[in-house]
Amino acid sequence: MVGSAMAADLATDADVSVTVADSRDDVLARIREACGAATVRADLSDPAAVGRLAAASDVVLGALPSRLGLAALRAVIEAGRDACDISFMPEDPGALCEAARARGVTVVTDCGVAPGLSNMLCGHAAARLSPCERLRILVGGLPVRREGPWEYKAGFAPLDVLAEYTRPARQVEGGRVVVHPALGGRELVELPGVGTLEAFHTDGLRSLIRTLGVPDMTEKTLRYPGHAARMEVLRDAGLFDERPLAVGDVRVRPLDVAAALLFPSWTFEEGEADFTVMRVTAEGRRDGRAVRCTWDLLDRYDPETGLRSMSRTTAFPATIMARWIACGRFRRPGVHPPEVPGAEPGLPEAMLDELGRRGVTVREQVLALD
């Protein structure tokens, strides 16, 4: 869902030669037709295959399912290639930092919209405010048409969506990491151009917990009101459990039953409109005065390219960053989350400019609080 948007964006650039690898022939055919990128069929769950493909490239964009992310990234680093990744792997990719540094390889992980652009803006705010006291990220990708009972369709791998509904959510409160149950902390949020959505705890701070040292940080996911409560019922029923359950004379993972029941109705139809909404808020002091900086992103399905907003907003931060890594604009051997380039003077502004050129606009507001 995202890789094709990455290919489409890179293919518009005469200086770039793109090769897309995937295991599915139909996906590759669609990409060749859509943007003319070269394609190669490969099993990317095999690190050796990833390593061979990486060796033939200058920079590698990873858009694999989260469970394949770490092994693939390790193979890229071992091939000595720079990389930008949006697999949102559950493991800490920092474990590969030494290996990358040793090979002079620059890697940026979690480089989508949120995590991704949100991290860049947080890194930017933490560098600009002194001190930065509070960061808050709200993000959601939703279908425009609300259809009961879920009022939701998945803009990325639906199993990764369900993981957001089960994984305990780490937030930072008063300088300490506090773990909340996922789907909790529900609150209604009014967003301009969107209306009323509901925000709830998800485990999206990830690297920010250890990189920024900001004492209060919250990440919440946005859905149409009621979705989280319904998901909570399914979760509390045990339907998202991964431990096999005896049902008559067979054994099934409840999570697989949930996937079979839900995902058919969670799939966008061809040409169906979606939108992405994100609000990052930073509070702190600038020149001694209390300020609140707010960045509002609202992006919609692009009927011209047929690219869904969730695909666009997730793909573009990665393709822009990959170009910067390739041309040396961001070069720092190691494995970094996006708040690291976000703290570099000029880079977050350039990211917003580049996104704007692609039709993804972010409105910035600064409000004096005293």
Next chain:
Amino acid sequence: MVGSAMAADLATDADVSVTVADSRDDVLARIREACGAATVRADLSDPAAVGRLAAASDVVLGALPSRLGLAALRAVIEAGRDACDISFMPEDPGALCEAARARGVTVVTDCGVAPGLSNMLCGHAAARLSPCERLRILVGGLPVRREGPWEYKAGFAPLDVLAEYTRPARQVEGGRVVVHPALGGRELVELPGVGTLEAFHTDGLRSLIRTLGVPDMTEKTLRYPGHAARMEVLRDAGLFDERPLAVGDVRVRPLDVAAALLFPSWTFEEGEADFTVMRVTAEGRRDGRAVRCTWDLLDRYDPETGLRSMSRTTAFPATIMARWIACGRFRRPGVHPPEVPGAEPGLPEAMLDELGRRGVTVREQVLALD
């Protein structure tokens, strides 16, 4: 859950000799120990076995799961024996009426608390009011201790509970049968001695739809507030579907997955307290004046006998009726729902007396409406 309460009640009567049949040795041992009834191990899903056992008795009390009810009752009738049944079979037992009449056999079906006592009271009201304009039944059996997320435990076969949450609910409005989705029409109801419960449409009118000719009749089930909405989420997710679903390389019925996930937490613990609450309301005219008659039943777990309230209130109307059939106090060859004996002068009053002697009290109120 109910058969043992029936045996306990009948065993207190020196004039009655009781034999309990079941396929489970442990259940039979428990009953022998609890009340000294004779027991016989038998496969009651086999109508021939039911017929043989029936032939050795004067009157047969049926307390089988609903799916076995019709075949067992047919076997009893073919053996020429009177019967009282609480299997709440999905089929219309009226189909057996001719066969019963031909053999001079009297059968009362649906003879629990609701259906059951509720039908008797409705039959009584319909006979006493002229005209009877409106009947409303609210009923629920609940654990005293509310434990999340379901705040519910099943006082009878849990698959039959889930059937209540899926089967479209037939109500009578303005003289016409109107079908509502189960779990819909939710409203909060304040009940003395209980507090606030939530009522929702279930398909409990059954025979009343065709027997009484009352133009407005509603049956709703009572649960702790929120239970119905949570069940609706599971139902809307398809988790109560009976059509096999492909999950990986196995096929399972979602309903069986629901049973495996939910029922362990829906099982009463040994000695756990429950209560049964029922309100039957009848509106109409008596001697030309508009009146509302209300019957309120509130019954609680009996720690002395260890019998749960749902077991007691379901068992006793059947054991009382069975005695009346056996001694000829109610004798009308055919298969009848309880509103038929309920319309006979003196019988509903006698039923309430007999229940009261067993500690199940029903408070009756008559209110003039004009």
